[in-house]
Amino acid sequence: MSYNNIFSKEEKGITTITINRPNKLNALNRETIKELHEAFDEANHDKKTKVIILIGSGEKAFVAGADISEFANFSVKEGANLASKGQELLFDFIENLSTPVIAAVNGFALGGGLELAMACHFRVASDNAKMGLPEVSLGVIPGYGGTQRLPQLIGKGRAMELIMTAGMIDAHTALNYGLVNHVTTQDELLPLCEKIASKIMRNSPVAIKSAIKAINANFKDGVDGYQVEIKQFGKCFGTLDFKEGTTAFLEKRQANFPGK
CATH class of the missing domain: 1.10.12 (Lyase 2-enoyl-coa Hydratase; Chain  A, domain 2)
Structure with a gap:
């Protein structure tokens, strides 16, 4: 299947899905969310695929957030529908996928980008990664599961502080918090994820x-x-x-x- 905003490639049991909107720092828009759903669904039904790795293209960002231009003028009803449909179509969908999903977090993972990474089964970060949920600085809150998954992963107090300050943490702080499992160099990010995937593939x-x-x-x-x-x-x-x-x-x- 061909996509406008992502790449999907299976090799040796691993399907790597790459978000490819580098000019927008891989920001999520509705089309990208739909394409990601289709790519994950396809990989999950592919008998050759044993593990899925999700990564952003380029060196600057995994996903720098949602595409604000798409929803800046939404009504209350439209905003609630945006969150509901997004969670159902992609974020909850990934979390409950039967194929293991590893987020390879390279560069910025902010807002919807961090929420996307948190929906994956676990995360590996490059040492230049920056993570945060800055939504309150825009007068809104995380809407793709961020207020639920972040406390589950790092605890209520740390999640409260990170969300209320709209701050960012670096990769090593994320490791200390338990938000990511491993930190490595950018060059070694994908190889490390593939190494972990190979260990997973030995099992049932x-x-x-x-x-x-x-x-x-x-x-x-x-x-x-x-x-x-x-x-x-x-x-x-x-x-x-x-x-x-x-x-x-x-x-x-x-x-x-x-x-x-």
């Missing part, structure tokens, strides 16, 4: 899918995460991956998971 994709469901359940209102874990744990026993994994362990060999 069916079990990983169940693990994502169980982990996410802990953060959903009215859902008992322990019960979801029990259910997903039990389901694993009925899979060919479980049979292969336990057989390989007992036979002292590397497992070759069929993904079923």
Whole structure:
């Protein structure tokens, strides 16, 4: 599938999705959000794809925010609809994807850009990364899940301060806060993500899918995460991956998971 604002390429089990609006610092507009949804959906249904890496083109930005020109004159109803549709189409969609998603955060990840990175299953940053949710400086709040995911990742107090000051933190502070898992050089960012992806690909994709469901359940209102874990744990026993994994362990060999 061809896109105007992104690239998507699968190689050796890894699909790399690149946001490509360098003149706009890869800012999210409605077309880009729609294209990202389509690319993630396509990769998730591609049997060759075991891990997805999301990155921004160029050296300056992962995603520098949302394209403000698109919504500066919106009404209350239009604003609420923008957030609702965006969360459903992309941010919640990525979070609940059964294929692992790694955000490779290069440069600025601000506003919707940080929200996009936080929707991914985990994040790796280059040492020039800057992250923040500056929406209150525009008279609005984060609308793509930022007020929910940031406290989950770094704690309520730090999230309150970061959102209310509209400030930015650097990559090493983000690492200290637990917002990113690793910090590396810009040249090594994609190779490190690919190295982590290769480790993920050694394991059962069916079990990983169940693990994502169980982990996410802990953060959903009215859902008992322990019960979801029990259910997903039990389901694993009925899979060919479980049979292969336990057989390989007992036979002292590397497992070759069929993904079923």
